[in-house]
Amino acid sequence: MKKTHHTILIHSIPCVLFLLFTVMSHAFEKNSSFPQYSFPALENGKPVSIHDYWGEKVVLHVFASW
Amino acid sequence: MPVWHARTEPFRLDGKIKVLGIIQEQHPDRCRLFMQWHQMDWPILVDSLNLLRVAAVPYTVLIDEKGIVRSINPSQEEFETFVDSVSSPHDECDDAINALPGSPDLEKLKLRASMRQTAEAWAAYADSLFLWGGDLRLDECIHAYQMASSNAPDDGWLHFRMGVAHRSFFDLKQSNSKDFTKAIESWQAALELDPNQYIWRRRIQQYGPRLDKPYSFYDWVNQARKEITARGEKPFPLRVEPGGAEFAYPAEKNTDSIKKLSEPDPGGRVFRDILPAIQIESTIVSATDASKKALRIHLRLQPNVAHAFHWNNEAEPLTVWLKSSKGWGPERVFLQFPNPPMVTDQSPRSLEFEIVQHMGENSHELKGYALYNICEEINGTCLYRRQDFTIQLTQP
Known part of the structure; x- marks a missing residue:
């Protein structure tokens, strides 16, 4: 189970987000900041980022129901 | 989990x-x-x-x-x-x-892609459209992936994501199989570029032949609904019900158990559907492992709504008969789609089957025909018709 490449989301405050694609070894790595993507919440489609949970310890499961 | x-x-x-x-x-x-x-x-x-x-x-x-x-x-x-x-x-x-913002400005990303004309800019726009643009902008999203991919044809991620967008468009429109076929083609192109991406591989296997399946993808759905209902709760509805391939269990070897059923119209005496009242489309999904010589074929039969055709659900159900094809063994030759409870409807019918490849020379075609009861307009004439079809086979 190997991961390749990495997508970085760069936020230019105060306005637009740009997705820049670079070649890196992993999407997330130990002792590195988790990528700051926003994903739609399944419940209501609103954007949620792991960094919305700043200040909390998070257990994140990346999975599929199959 | x-x-x-x-x-x-x-x-x-x-x-x-x-x-x-x-x-x-x-x-x-x-x-x-x-x-x-x-x-x-x-x-x-x-x-x-x-x-x-x-x-x-x-x-x-x-x-x-x-x-x-x-x-x-x-x-x-x-x-x-x-x-x-x-x-x-x-x-x-x-x-x-x-304090970083949550979702991007789609119009600025569009402008940026138009100005830069790079794979990265188009991909950023396409990804954002898929995530935040809503169903009505899926066609724009696919176009943006196409633009990105034309600039970076060897980027497997673009092919994979374009496949995701095509399949979503197919699920949204439910009008024809072209987008489903394009989804499969996109995922296959992605996997050819990087065979180690199991998420990509699973996306094909979800719809592919049993020989290539690691497990049943959605066999848990029916069990889940039963248990949730037994608890006195109402199961969440699914936007798109899983199809046969998604429920199917893996096969360990090529099976060739053709049921000995009588052909429904051996003499070809049923009148042909000339118009046609029903549009038949097929999507072929081959195994991701080339050594597994099997294809799963998804047939989709859609009434011609422009002429207000609709299924007559009070008559015999839709039947499909597959003819033998040199070098290929159909899993089944006789398929039927049970009539739904309503008297008439215009929803597409989906049927799936698998064929396995034998040794030796193989035909590149699979022929068959569909028999169905169809009515023209509300209270219009109801007809029993046959439509012959030929499916061009892709060698796995």
Whole structure:
């Protein structure tokens, strides 16, 4: 189970987000900041980022129901 | 996942941790049913495009109070250490990162892609359109992926994501199979570029032949609904019901168990559907492993709504007969689609079957015909018609 490449989301405050694609070894790595993507919440489609949970310890499961 | 849920739930209820999921599925709403079934109620985020670029699932990731990944697929001991750890002091930089906006400005990304004309710019626009543009902009999203891919044809991620968008468009429109076929072609192109991406491989296998399946993808759905109903709850509805391939179990070897059934119209005496009243389309999904000589074929039969044709559900059900094809053994030669309860309807009918390849020379075609009862307009003439079809086979 190997991961390749990495997508970085760069936020230019105060306005637009740009997705820049670079070649890196992993999407997330130990002792590195988790990528700051926003994903739609399944419940209501609103954007949620792991960094919305700043200040909390998070257990994140990346999975599929199959 | 239920095991991890049981392990972490006491700490979550104590407020010591937050639990989140990121789902890597084409149809993320199926996860809602899965969560309901297992009585897990933590938030789920949707990553059908695989922005996280994980090659496989599942992963469990421990992330500390500052967004730093502390462990990936931790042991029980690592998890307990993580829960008990003391966080470092808060500083002003934390607040700056925490204040980042949530979703991008699509029009600015569009302008940027138009001006730069690079794969990266078009891909950023396409990804954002898929995530935040809504169903009505899926065609724009596909176009943006096409633009990106034309600039970077060897980028497998673009092919994969274009496939996700095509399949979503297919599920949305339910009008023809072209987008489903394009989804399969896109995923196959992606996998050819990088055969180690199991998320990509699974997306094909979800619709592919049983010989190529690692497991049944959605056999849990019916069980989940039964158990949820037995609890007195109403199961969450699915936006797109799983099809036969998604329920199917793997086959360990080529099977060739043709049922000895009588051909329904051996002399070809049923009148042909000339117009036609029914449009027949096919999508072929081959095994991701070329040594497994099998194809799964998805047939889709759609009434010609322009002429207000509709199925007559009070007569014999839709029947498909497959003729033998040199070098190919159909799993079945006789397929039927049970009539739904309503008297008439115009919804498409989907039938699936598999064929396996024998040794020696193989035909590149599979012929068959469909027999159906169809009515023209409301209270119009009802007809029993036959339509012959030929499917061009792709050699696995």
